[in-house]
Amino acid sequence: MILRNLTPTEVPETSSPGIPAAVPEGRLHRPAAVAATCAALAVLLSGSVLLAISLGPAPVPPADTARFLWAALTGGEVAAVDITTYQIIWEIRTPRVLLAALVGAGLSAVGVAVQVMVRNALADPFVLGVSSGAAVGAVGVTVSGGLAGLGLHAVSGGAFAGALFASFLVYFASSRGGALSPLRLVLTGVCVSFGLQAVMSVIIYLAPTSEATSTVLYWTMGSFGAASWSVLPVVTATVLLGIAVLHRRSRSLDVMALGDETAVSLGISPDRQRRSLLVLASLLTGVMVAVSGAISFVGLVMPHLVRLLTGAGHARVLALAPLAGAVFMVWADLIARTLAAPRELPIGVITALVGVPVFITLMRRKSYLFGGR
Amino acid sequence: MELTLDRVTFSLDGKTLVRDLSLQARSGQVIGLVGPNGSGKSTALRCVYRALKPTCGTVLVDRLDLASLTLRESARAVAAMTQDSTVELDFTVEEVVALGRAPHLRGNQNLSARERDLVTGTMARLDICHLARRGILTLSGGERQRVLVARALVQEPKILVLDEPTNHLDVRHQIELLSLLRGLGPTVLVVLHDLNLAAAACDxxxxxxxxRLVASGTPEEALTAELLREVFGVRADVVRHPRTGDPQLLYALIPHL
Structure with missing residues (x-):
């Protein structure tokens, strides 16, 4: 991407050990450095979570926030005068901030996996049509009043079902004789997305209720406004388990990035890998979209950002990307709900407004190559 | 280890790309696969490293049918340097070489001390130690080929297959790479375009x-003027290399000479 890296391709190979090799500067390679960065990010994440819970239309001093959280976790007493503040902290802000952290982590990890799965630097968790599927599902439920058995979670249920439906559609349309070509996956994903968006437009056109329109906005821009304790257990379990599974497969992902033929010669079947990654990515993204809508940009850019810092090895990338994504999302959500308070900005707007300049700056400063381009 | 191709046939969409190919490579031999474009060399090779499944026939490593093994198991016996060795992400040279251990390791299991020594030793053997921390995408063609050979060797294969490993290399690197194949240890099956280099490098x-297999044997037996005319459609005189004694071909660009 940067001219500096493209010009000196023919480095004289006679170069004696005296000539220092151009080590990519600033990359974390030693396991100790990665562990230290992980620890630092974890501390940063805890601090950010505490701060984000404290801040809002009614700011609470972080010390009080910590006291309320402690009381909630240990079943301690809260003075009667503090009960409203306590409820804001514990019932509204805490689940919201935790959900933001989880979704940020999950989207970043899935983005890493999807970019390897479809061999495309532009891929993000939504490339397989998951987001438009979720929007159609959510709007469909809103308009038809279906899934009433799920009560409050009917719309989320519809979104999840829609997301999975889109993934299955992409899978069956793109697989041929057991083989899943990366290019066909991306193209089918894009086509299915367009198709589902058309379906969504038809539904809105035929049932022009304001509720349907706001549902669409919510699902396409994303928001953590509907966060509650009741959805957190499912999301926590899915996201943490999913990240753990992806991390366990980091060497397979490394091998996949060497190309299909080489992967086979190293004992890994790329088709089987892609199939299971597709299932994993769809489930994870489906769950996340169902509770927060399609928050763009994080899953696309966080993988690149982390690779810029640590190099391409997936053991490192999949350790750091979720933490970095979580921190980023907590702050993005904080900005989204405080910048124009009491009104709330769609979080997708913030992730893009903050992320794009940061990313472009880093791209210009560091050497970064994806697929030799 | 012995590599045997027993009547291997591969057809795709009704077209037979390899027909009844039988080959045998004895332990430690370097076998060259040559032929004009589209003669099925790469297809045959891909059957050996299991990117393709033969329609009929078997590929045997020491009398063991590769098809009866899992991909992981056969990857411990057969390593490949493929023609389409595109790397997507900017791994460091060290990382790429270490990935050769993938078929021997479970999940994210770390490399043992012996395996780390193996990686360092192989990189030294291929003279790429000074590149260890360089990104693979920043290397020149010759450097990259050597990295990929190192990765295949770190796999500790019994059989090494290489698909046109000298592609894109200048003449010095072609010679260096091919002289490395001799006395490497594993049995080598290599596809080559340059017949003179093939004659010099292969047993x-x-x-x-x-x-179809139309000729086989020592370079001297296989490369005859008649065969070159019939199979490759070129007129060439076969002479002996004054120092090594290997058969070498002299081409004449003017037909009537």
């Missing part, structure tokens, strides 16, 4: 034409 040559 035996197998000549393919339209998916």
């Amino acid at each position: 035996r040559l197998a000549v393919l034409s339209h998916g």
Whole structure:
């Protein structure tokens, strides 16, 4: 991407050990450095979570926030005068901030996996049509009043079902004789997305209720406004388990990035890998979209950002990307709900407004190559 | 270890790309696979490293049918340097070489001390130690080829297959790479375009034409003027290399000479 890296391709190979090799500067390679960065990010994440819970239309001093959280976790007493503040902290802000952290982590990890799965630097968790599927599902439920058995979670249920439906559609349309070509996956994903968006437009056109329109906005821009304790257990379990599974497969992902033929010669079947990654990515993204809508940009850019810092090895990338994504999302959500308070900005707007300049700056400063381009 | 191709046939969409190919490579031999474009060399090779499944016939490593093994198991016996070795992400040279251990390791299991020594030793053997921390995408063609050979060797294969490993290399690197193949340890099956280099580097040559084996034997036996005319459609004089004694071909660009 940067001219500096493209010009000196023919480095004289006679170069004696005296000539220092151009080590990519600033990359974390030693396991100790990665562990230290992980620890630092974890501390940063805890601090950010505490701060984000404290801040809002009614700011609470972080010390009080910590006291309320402690009381909630240990079943301690809260003075009667503090009960409203306590409820804001514990019932509204805490689940919201935790959900933001989880979704940020999950989207970043899935983005890493999807970019390897479809061999495309532009891929993000939504490339397989998951987001438009979720929007159609959510709007469909809103308009038809279906899934009433799920009560409050009917719309989320519809979104999840829609997301999975889109993934299955992409899978069956793109697989041929057991083989899943990366290019066909991306193209089918894009086509299915367009198709589902058309379906969504038809539904809105035929049932022009304001509720349907706001549902669409919510699902396409994303928001953590509907966060509650009741959805957190499912999301926590899915996201943490999913990240753990992806991390366990980091060497397979490394091998996949060497190309299909080489992967086979190293004992890994790329088709089987892609199939299971597709299932994993769809489930994870489906769950996340169902509770927060399609928050763009994080899953696309966080993988690149982390690779810029640590190099391409997936053991490192999949350790750091979720933490970095979580921190980023907590702050993005904080900005989204405080910048124009009491009104709330769609979080997708913030992730893009903050992320794009940061990313472009880093791209210009560091050497970064994806697929030799 | 012995590599045997027993009547291997591969067809795709009704077209037979390799027909009834039988080959045998004895332990430690370097076997060259030569033939004009589209003669089925790469297809035959891909059957050996299991990117393709033969329609009929078997590929045996020491009398063990590769198809009866899992991909992981056969990857411990057969390593490949493929023609389409595109790397997507900017791994460091060290990382790429270490990935050769993938078929021997479970999940994210770390490399043992012996395996780390193996990686360092192999990189030293291929003179790429100074590149260890360089990104693979920043290397020149010759450097990258050597990295990929190192990765295949770190796999500790019994059989090493290489698909046109000298592609894009200048003449010095072609010679360096091919002289490395001799005395490497594993049995080597290599596809080469340059017949002179093939004659110099290989113990035996197998000549393919339209998916069939049309000649095999020592370079001297396989490369005859008649065969070159019939199979490759070129007129060439076969002479002996004054120092090594290997058969070498002299081409004449003017037909009537």
